[in-house]
Amino acid sequence: xxxxxxxxxxxxxxxxxxxxxxxxxxxxxxxxxxxxxxxxxxxxxxxxxxxxxxxxxxxxxxxxxxxxxxxxxxxxxxxxxxxxxxxxxxxxxxxxxxxxxxxxxxxxxxxxxxxxxxxxxxxxxxxxxxxx
Numbered sequence: 001x002x003x004x005x006x007x008x009x010x011x012x013x014x015x016x017x018x019x020x021x022x023x024x025x026x027x028x029x030x031x032x033x034x035x036x037x038x039x040x041x042x043x044x045x046x047x048x049x050x051x052x053x054x055x056x057x058x059x060x061x062x063x064x065x066x067x068x069x070x071x072x073x074x075x076x077x078x079x080x081x082x083x084x085x086x087x088x089x090x091x092x093x094x095x096x097x098x099x100x101x102x103x104x105x106x107x108x109x110x111x112x113x114x115x116x117x118x119x120x121x122x123x124x125x126x127x128x129x130x131x132x
Contacts, residue, residue, distance in 0.1 A: 017033065048063055
């Protein structure tokens with residue numbers, strides 16, 4: 001995947017955030033969810049990586065691939081607004097995962113680059129407890 005990015009092919013990750021509250025004797029209740037993308041694209045002419053952070057509507061530019069990868073993997077300063085079902089004082093936890101979006105190639109190139117379908121990638125759900 002890194003080699004494809006180096007050629008200028010964009011790559012996008014979709015992040016899924018779900019906020020749950022623990023309920024006794026019942027299934028935990030989802031009280032909020034949020035979905036956004038991080039997209040990276042390299043410009044070989046300028047020698048720069050452009051990273052679009054969808055949750056903030058921000059675009060960052062760097063010449064360092066390592067820095068661009070850190071931006072792609074980091075989610076911070078994101079606000080998730082709970083629904084009216086949210087009850088203060090209950091044990092609450094956040095589930096988050098990332099998924100690589102399918103690469104869209106121009107017409108007929110998908111036959112030449114059939115291996116791109118191997119880019120199916122997603123993380124496991126990461127769970128973070130939030131103190132009441």
